[in-house]
Amino acid sequence: GESVGLHLPTLSVQEGDNSIINCAYSNSASDYFIWYKQESGKGPQFIIDIRSNMDKRQGQRVTVLLNKTVKHLSLQIAATQPGDSAVYFCAENNRGSRLTFGEGTQLTVNP
Amino acid sequence: DSGVTQTPKHLITATGQRVTLRCSPRSGDLSVYWYQQSLDQGLQFLIQYYNGEERAKGNILERFSAQQFPDLHSELNLSSLELGDSALYFCASSEGWGLEETQYFGPGTRLLVL
Numbered sequence: 001g002e003s004v005g006l007h008l009p010t011l012s013v014q015e016g017d018n019s020i021i022n023c024a025y026s027n028s029a030s031d032y033f034i035w036y037k038q039e040s041g042k043g044p045q046f047i048i049d050i051r052s053n054m055d056k057r058q059g060q061r062v063t064v065l066l067n068k069t070v071k072h073l074s075l076q077i078a079a080t081q082p083g084d085s086a087v088y089f090c091a092e093n094n095r096g097s098r099l100t101f102g103e104g105t106q107l108t109v110n111p
Numbered sequence: 112d113s114g115v116t117q118t119p120k121h122l123i124t125a126t127g128q129r130v131t132l133r134c135s136p137r138s139g140d141l142s143v144y145w146y147q148q149s150l151d152q153g154l155q156f157l158i159q160y161y162n163g164e165e166r167a168k169g170n171i172l173e174r175f176s177a178q179q180f181p182d183l184h185s186e187l188n189l190s191s192l193e194l195g196d197s198a199l200y201f202c203a204s205s206e207g208w209g210l211e212e213t214q215y216f217g218p219g220t221r222l223l224v225l
Contacts, residue, residue, distance in 0.1 A: 032210050032211050032212055034213075034214075036216075041203050041218075042218055042219075043115075043203075043216035043217050044154070044201070044203075044216045045113070045216070045220050046213055046214070046215065049211070049213065051211070060133075081122065089154065091154075093210055093211075094210075097142065097144070097159050097166060097167050097208050097209070097212065098144070098155060098156040098159065098167050098169055098208070099144075099146075099154075099214060100156070101153055101154035101155075102153075103153055103203050104153065104154075
């Protein structure tokens, strides 16, 4: 069935290092992918998105890579800061509006 | 702050009861979405409204219903509550209802059913 899942439930990095959060999706028809950040006690916050006709998209300190061949999505955070500590979700949109979320990865940044 | 507001922030109730969760979308947004976040199911899409009309339905139980009013705020009604309904309920909004509409999430309502 259709699903979006994350490889690792937790990721711990040192402050200043780069972080890579991975996501696998199973629906090859998915058109649009989004990364959200959820801090404790808050709602998901949009980080960056990418269309299926793109391989890479860059934002401020974040880069999303899409590999359609292996149905893999990754979020790279440069120079990770303590404020980046949160749960990160990938989500896909292939039904017009609804988002299908992955399980989430807990990113912990150690000082 | 996403601009999406939800009330109440916390809600504690008993099994069998009925509650109403309220959401106000960002100014100018016509679409409202409801999601449920639980430990065992993760973030799940429930239902979407666009300009007062239902647009998409996900894994929403028959005991749950929603509506969007002319002023575009939305309410999610949960009835005959069960222990398993305890979860975070998020509302999100977007300008339109297409594929690439960015959905902005509210702070959520934490529901605890005892």
